[in-house]
Amino acid sequence: MADSPRERYRTQVRAEIKERAWEQIATAGASALSLNAIAKAMGMSGPALYRYFAGRDELITELIGDAYRSLADAFRATADESGGAEERAAALAHTLRRWSLKDPQRYLLIYGTPVPGYHAPDDITAIAAEIMAVLLEVCAGLPYPAPAGPFDEHLETHRPWAEDHPAPAPVLHRALTFWTRLHGLLSLEVAGHFTGMGFDPGLLFAAEVDALLAG
Amino acid sequence: MADSPRERYRTQVRAEIKERAWEQIATAGASALSLNAIAKAMGMSGPALYRYFAGRDELITELIGDAYRSLADAFRATADESGGAEERAAALAHTLRRWSLKDPQRYLLIYGTPVPGYHAPDDITAIAAEIMAVLLEVCAGLPYPAPAGPFDEHLETHRPWAEDHPAPAPVLHRALTFWTRLHGLLSLEVAGHFTGMGFDPGLLFAAEVDALLAG
DNA sequence: GCATTCAGTGATAGCCTCTCACTCACGCTT
DNA sequence: AAGCGTGAGTGAGAGGCTATCACTGAATGC
Structure with a gap:
């Protein structure tokens, strides 16, 4: 709840992940949603996303x-x-x-x-x-x-x-x-x-x- | 078209593959359909199925x-x-x-x-x-x-x-x-x-x- | 009986999810 | 201002998947 810089960053990254996810879903459907691909598109490595979503x-x-x-x-x-x-x-x-x-x-x-x-x-x-x-x-x-x-x-x-x-x-x-x-x-x-x-x-x-x- | 033993065997195996596929679909949905799992259930190795279906x-x-x-x-x-x-x-x-x-x-x-x-x-x-x-x-x-x-x-x-x-x-x-x-x-x-x-x-x-x- | 055809194999490449140990920078606390 | 702890991000790796390939070995048809 604290609006610390870390919290702000965190919610922002979460939002960007979701945004990319929607893009992927819109073009290839939900079944083709890939965390890996999202991470790559964001310039990070795959496992990094698990900091933001359990899976x-x-x-x-x-x-x-x-x-x-x-x-x-x-x-x-x-x-x-x-x-x-x-x-x-x-x-x-x-x-x-x-x-x-x-x-x-x-x-x-x-x-x-x-x-x-x-x-x-x-x-x-x-x-x-x-x-x-x-x-x-x-x-x-x-x-x-x-x-x-x-x-x-x-x-x-x-x-x-x-x-x-x-x-x-x-x-x-x-x-x-x-x-x-x-x-x-x-x-x-x-x-x-x-x-x-x-x-x-x-x-x-x-x-x-x-x-x-x-x- | 010839009803050779090989043909018969082939159509029978194809039928069994489909049967197993329906079982998998019924329980886990089509998205979870796995050729590998079907092959394993039939006692064969994964790539064998590609003799029967292109993919x-x-x-x-x-x-x-x-x-x-x-x-x-x-x-x-x-x-x-x-x-x-x-x-x-x-x-x-x-x-x-x-x-x-x-x-x-x-x-x-x-x-x-x-x-x-x-x-x-x-x-x-x-x-x-x-x-x-x-x-x-x-x-x-x-x-x-x-x-x-x-x-x-x-x-x-x-x-x-x-x-x-x-x-x-x-x-x-x-x-x-x-x-x-x-x-x-x-x-x-x-x-x-x-x-x-x-x-x-x-x-x-x-x-x-x-x-x-x-x- | 022998050549051919073809089912099935293991190895391999390239995806994927997800775990784990690790590094390192940031920001909070003192 | 200095340092320490939290937590973001990493690479490696396990285990799954699809799919291709070269190969083996057996059944088939001549």
């Missing part, structure tokens, strides 16, 4: 945390814009898409293939919950239909993820579909599964947002 | 092809079941979910994070198109609304992916949303983003299928 995993975990933080901030800022609930929900969708396409590898770091044994630490799941809370907050302002179908019923009693939000089941349901549908679009788009199909993913995205707000 | 990439590419093939076959079989279009569409969704959850890593091999430079070879994109064709075929039997919205309009003239299928735009649109919505659900579920949220992903999936067939 490759810790670095990646921290990058994941930063990515979540960035998305959560973007969501928060968008939700705080003025406008009706519909506008803000649409803006949220737009923010999500822009954020995803701006740096696809960052998106994939969060929503791509996880390492089988990996369990996200609590501070990361907390940010994920924060994102969900913003989404829920905006969805709560939307007009909603009466509960219908077994899933709405199920949600009445299975809602620990929305613990402190008093929204009725249809609102929770919409927040979930909002999340899953847009994520389906984006993960396919980012992974390149639309390339060569010949349609404009942006228009499909817009159509899904419309359906979400209408439904 | 790690070729092996993985072939596994991806097999995964696609497996999904395409499952789709084809489901679509060929008797029943109305709605039933068959619902069955397709169910097949997709079962196929995905049966071996999550196989699902992720296809729909997870791609290697940035990777371009799928033609025989793989052909299978992907085959899958889409089955989906389209079933969706064509569903009652559909009049074209509405800019995306339907866009689809009228941007449909190279459905080249030889004369379905009208709303049918194409539904096939796409079918695909993207279910994929959103499944990729989140498979990647573990629902764990800890406390609701039943199966019910949400069912609700989405209902919405898809109603909409």
Whole structure:
């Protein structure tokens, strides 16, 4: 905590390591991230980095945390814009898409293939919950239909993820579909599964947002 | 082509390599796939595998092809079941979910994070198109609304992916949303983003299928 | 029966992560 | 101002990986 010169240097080097890591990830993907290569790019020898991060995993975990933080901030800022609930929900969708396409590898770091044994630490799941809370907050302002179908019923009693939000089941349901549908679009788009199909993913995205707000 | 003993042996060894590869992938993910480890498990030395596969990439590419093939076959079989279009569409969704959850890593091999430079070879994109064709075929039997919205309009003239299928735009649109919505659900579920949220992903999936067939 | 083909080997190069013993400079304390 | 301790950075090295190469030895086909 002391702002000694050493501390300042340390945090600065840590920041530069992360910066280089993002560059590598953006061009070659997270799986190709190499501590050695980062060190070489910074003009140091490989083992030096272990002064700053316990290992490759810790670095990646921290990058994941930063990515979540960035998305959560973007969501928060968008939700705080003025406008009706519909506008803000649409803006949220737009923010999500822009954020995803701006740096696809960052998106994939969060929503791509996880390492089988990996369990996200609590501070990361907390940010994920924060994102969900913003989404829920905006969805709560939307007009909603009466509960219908077994899933709405199920949600009445299975809602620990929305613990402190008093929204009725249809609102929770919409927040979930909002999340899953847009994520389906984006993960396919980012992974390149639309390339060569010949349609404009942006228009499909817009159509899904419309359906979400209408439904 | 000759069914000489050597050929038989060769194809058998190739098959065993793939089998071991799937085991490794199922437990540790594709990123941890190691030719060396496979060789060791088979009682041979590392370089021996290079007689059968040009390298790690070729092996993985072939596994991806097999995964696609497996999904395409499952789709084809489901679509060929008797029943109305709605039933068959619902069955397709169910097949997709079962196929995905049966071996999550196989699902992720296809729909997870791609290697940035990777371009799928033609025989793989052909299978992907085959899958889409089955989906389209079933969706064509569903009652559909009049074209509405800019995306339907866009689809009228941007449909190279459905080249030889004369379905009208709303049918194409539904096939796409079918695909993207279910994929959103499944990729989140498979990647573990629902764990800890406390609701039943199966019910949400069912609700989405209902919405898809109603909409 | 003999030449050929081909599976499998060990050695090797070049990556990687990560540990360890060591050096040496910086900055805090006296 | 002087010196001492902390900690940044080093090279060496263990152990993993992909991939290439020259070589051996056995099975195959003529």
